[in-house]
Amino acid sequence: MATCDHLTHWLENPPVLSPRIQGCEECLAVGDTWVHLRICLTCGHVGCCESSKNKHASKHAHSRGHPLVQSFEPGETWIWCYIDQAILRGDRKLYTQVSPS
Incomplete structure (x- = not known):
């Protein structure tokens, strides 16, 4: 199985976060659009x-x-680590070198 200390730490100590806004903060500020949204953990x-x-x-x-x-x-539950290029999918297994869209 792949390893990523950032994702492992997150699994052991998941933060409780509330999104600050329901859209891309920068796009909304300038009136632009987006395809999908991501929340910083x-x-x-x-x-x-x-x-x-x-x-x-x-x-x-x-x-x-x-x-x-x-x-x-x-309906999407995956988590991506930019540093290790690793993804934690809904099955809670880590995978590396798979870039999310």
Whole structure:
């Protein structure tokens, strides 16, 4: 099985976060659109995905050093680590080198 200390720590100590907003914070501020949403598991920032033209979730993660995001889409439960390129899916198994859209 793959390893990722960030995801392992999250599994042992899951934070209780509330999203600050129900859309991409930066896109809403400038009147832009997005494809899918991601929530930062460090601070609750909501940003748009890699398929969106602005990619605010990954920009936030890299600029703030917040490695984990979770899908903020209904019915999706996976968590992605930008640093280790690892994903924790609903089966709670870790997989590496699989980039989320």
